[in-house]
Amino acid sequence: MPLEFNEIRQLLATIAQTDIAEVTLKSDDFELTVRKSSRDQLTAPPNQIVEVGTSRVVESAVTASSVQVSANPPSTIDKRLVEVPSPMVGTYYSAPAPGEAPFVKVGDRVRSGQTVCIIEAMKLMNEIEAEVSGQVMEILLQNGEPVEYGQALMRINPD
Numbered sequence: 643m644p645l646e647f648n649e650i651r652q653l654l655a656t657i658a659q660t661d662i663a664e665v666t667l668k669s670d671d672f673e674l675t676v677r678k679s680s681r682d683q684l685t686a687p688p689n690q691i692v693e694v695g696t697s698r699v700v701e702s703a704v705t706a707s708s709v710q711v712s713a714n715p716p717s718t719i720d721k722r723l724v725e726v727p728s729p730m731v732g733t734y735y736s737a738p739a740p741g742e743a744p745f746v747k748v749g750d751r752v753r754s755g756q757t758v759c760i761i762e763a764m765k766l767m768n769e770i771e772a773e774v775s776g777q778v779m780e781i782l783l784q785n786g787e788p789v790e791y792g793q794a795l796m797r798i799n800p801d
Contacts, residue, residue, distance in 0.1 A: 652730070656731075663677065724773070728794075728795055732764075734784075734788075734795060751777050752776065752798060758796060776801050782794050
């Protein structure tokens with residue numbers, strides 16, 4: 643069964659968070675090799691062509707720290723607010739299970755280490771914790787939305 647492009651992106655983000663130095667995936671349809679450099683950056687050879695099902699994807703060199711997506715341009719963000727970034731590629735969930743109350747809502751007070759959401763990556767549910775105590779000022783995603791590595795999930799006004 644061929645890997646979808648989003649599955650490859652999730653795999654790259656997951657590998658970036660581990661001590662794995664190299665991984666190779668082979669099938670009849672494609673071969674993908676990923677190596678981390680000695681500086682602990684996830685890289686792919688420049689302009690490598692990766693077969694994904696029946697489509698071809700051209701990948702250029704990628705570093706885990708260079709992949710960031712922001713919903714708002716930096717000039718519109720209040721400088722005192724602390725963003726809660728996604729540590730991986732996956733799917734954002736605001737609650738522990740469907741039909742349950744969300745972990746946090748805009749206006750809620752949170753403490754450092756408190757779970758504020760879940761990111762599902764490769765069928766694993768990863769609890770995301772606040773790194774600061776304060777008040778939730780913005781939640782930037784809707785439940786079930788895809789999220790990129792480093793993307794801001796919410797903004798907290800620290801105490």
